[in-house]
Every structure is written in structure tokens, then in C-alpha cells.
Amino acid sequence: MITSSANARVKQVMNLSKKVKARKTSGLFVTEGLRMFKEIPADRIDSLFVSEDFIKDEAHKRLLAGMKYETVSREVFKVMSDTQTPQGILALVRQHAFRTEDLLAAPGPAFLMVLENIQDPGNLGTILRAGEGAGITGVLMSETTADIYNPKVIRSTMGSVFRVPFVYTEDLPASLKALKAGGVRLYAAHLNGRNNYEKEDYTVDTGFLVGNEANGLTDETAALADACVKIPMKGKVESLNAAVAASVLMFEAARQRRG
Missing domain, CATH: 3.30.1330.30 (Ribosomal protein L30/S12)
Incomplete structure (x- = not known):
């Protein structure tokens, strides 16, 4: 002992x-x-x-x-x-090393979460857990995103970390351009979105871009989206917690795909 x-x-x-x-x-x-x-x-x-x-x-x-x-x-x-x-x-x-190809390996249309500089371990773990429930095929993260192997992240995933493919990229813009070239349509969660989130079609190869808790997506990353979408708010709330916003988007895509 x-x-x-x-x-x-x-x-x-x-x-x-x-x-x-x-x-x-x-x-x-x-x-x-x-x-x-x-x-x-x-x-x-x-x-x-x-x-x-x-x-x-x-x-x-x-x-x-x-x-x-x-x-x-x-x-x-x-x-x-x-x-x-x-x-x-x-x-x-x-640890298990996934490849970018693993994010697209599941049958059917791709369904990705793309995270830029998410810092809160609880948010990252919750996104993985909610993502598994919504049916995402993988998570792509900027290298500035929190370490997925942080114990707080691991606990928040409740086991999803063992089942959802994830990849860190040193060059997020290049990775996004590669996804677009492969037919993945990218939607940025953005306060200046042209449409409410439920107005878009997520039944095709889809990736959602979610940015830093305090600052959102960088301009460079947001500019690579095919469309910016917003979650309409009532009251005096301007924005949602990153994990909550990601969950809203993911489960709307899941709803559309069930239909």
C-alpha cells in the first residue's frame, strides 16, 4: 500500500x-x-x-x-x-491521437463543432458531452483552446471524451479552408448573424464555429464561415454561455436531421 x-x-x-x-x-x-x-x-x-x-x-x-x-x-x-x-x-x-479524417469518417453528412480559443474547461467538456448527444461526428479546436485532458474537462465530458473524435490544429484558418474544399458548410455563431439559427439547412455537411467566451470568434475565422447565424434573445441578455450556445445549434441540427 x-x-x-x-x-x-x-x-x-x-x-x-x-x-x-x-x-x-x-x-x-x-x-x-x-x-x-x-x-x-x-x-x-x-x-x-x-x-x-x-x-x-x-x-x-x-x-x-x-x-x-x-x-x-x-x-x-x-x-x-x-x-x-x-x-x-x-x-x-x-491519450488517443485522432486525425482530421476521423472527424469525417462517420456515415452520413459531417456534423462538426469548431472551437476557437474556448478557455473554460467546463464549457469544453459540456460541448463534447452535449455534442455526443446531438450526434456530432467530431470536434476541431484551435491550439489556443483549453487542454481537453484537463481533469475538469474530463469530468465534464462524462465519458464522451472516449467516444467523440477531436483534433487540435495549429492553423485553424487552413483547416477550415480544407473543410470547405471538402464540401463542409460552415456556420459561425455571431451576434451579427444574417439569419436566426433555425433558418439555415443543417442536413448537409455542416460545421458550427464557436468562439472564445469573452471575445467570440476572431474576425479572420468568422470571415471563413459560409454564413453567420444568431440566436435571438429576449430581455437584456446579449449572448449565451459558449456551451449553451453550442448546444442550441447542435440540437437544432439534430432536430433537422431527424426530420
Whole structure:
């Protein structure tokens, strides 16, 4: 049993939770909790840690039968955990590298979310989770978007991070031009949209562009859209949270495609 927070494995977990560089260098990320553990593809688990209390439960012992894991004292597990109420199970998971082609590999018309400089981990995770529910085929992100392997993002995805293809691009304008050349029609969520969002046709190959929480899309990115669309507002509200706006657009596309 690991009983010291100075243990090298404990330090590794803490580094991976806190530092983007550590995640990029190692190709690993941290997931916590029983539900997230059940979502992890078995071949991507690098190592597994459980608290001394967790493994006393017979149901948990049966769940982990045949698997290798390290038991950690109650106090040390609290140090390792990134949550206020640790559930007692934590895994280091191998990252998976998707390609741009993977975003377009699903049968039927493409259905993409394109994110520029989204910074809030909760927003990014929620967009992935809502996107899976709406049926998106993938997510394309600028390199300035938050790290998808941040523990807060991972928790917000509720497992969708293991099922929705995603790619970071160093040159977002070039990637958008390539999508357009391939027949994907791009719609920018923009306060100056020419139409309300429900007036456009999303049954064709479609990509939605959503920008930074505070500043929206850059002018360069918005200019590459085939159309800018807006979500009409009542009251004194000028705009929606990025994840909420993305969800409105995605589920309108899902509604049209069901029809």
C-alpha cells in the first residue's frame, strides 16, 4: 500500500492533474470516479489506483477482479485526488491521437463543432458531452483552446471524451479552408448573424464555429464561415454561455436531421 505523498507514483498523478506539459510529454491523463472508470476502454488504462476504503467493498473487488491496481491510504488518496469528495478510484489513461479524417469518417453528412480559443474547461467538456448527444461526428479546436485532458474537462465530458473524435490544429484558418474544399458548410455563431439559427439547412455537411467566451470568434475565422447565424434573445441578455450556445445549434441540427 502507498502511504506517503512523497511516493513517485503519487507525484506523477499530481503532475498530470496540474500540468499540461506533463500530460503532453507522457501521453497520459487522469480520470477519477467509478462512472468514469467504467467508461475507459480497457486497452487504454496505463495504471490504476484505489483507496483502502474503496477496495474493502466486495462489489468493487469483483469489478476489479483480474486487473492490476495499487492500493493507496485514505490520506494519500485525498492528496492525489482533484475533487473535493474523492470516490476512491483513479486511473492514468493513455491519450488517443485522432486525425482530421476521423472527424469525417462517420456515415452520413459531417456534423462538426469548431472551437476557437474556448478557455473554460467546463464549457469544453459540456460541448463534447452535449455534442455526443446531438450526434456530432467530431470536434476541431484551435491550439489556443483549453487542454481537453484537463481533469475538469474530463469530468465534464462524462465519458464522451472516449467516444467523440477531436483534433487540435495549429492553423485553424487552413483547416477550415480544407473543410470547405471538402464540401463542409460552415456556420459561425455571431451576434451579427444574417439569419436566426433555425433558418439555415443543417442536413448537409455542416460545421458550427464557436468562439472564445469573452471575445467570440476572431474576425479572420468568422470571415471563413459560409454564413453567420444568431440566436435571438429576449430581455437584456446579449449572448449565451459558449456551451449553451453550442448546444442550441447542435440540437437544432439534430432536430433537422431527424426530420
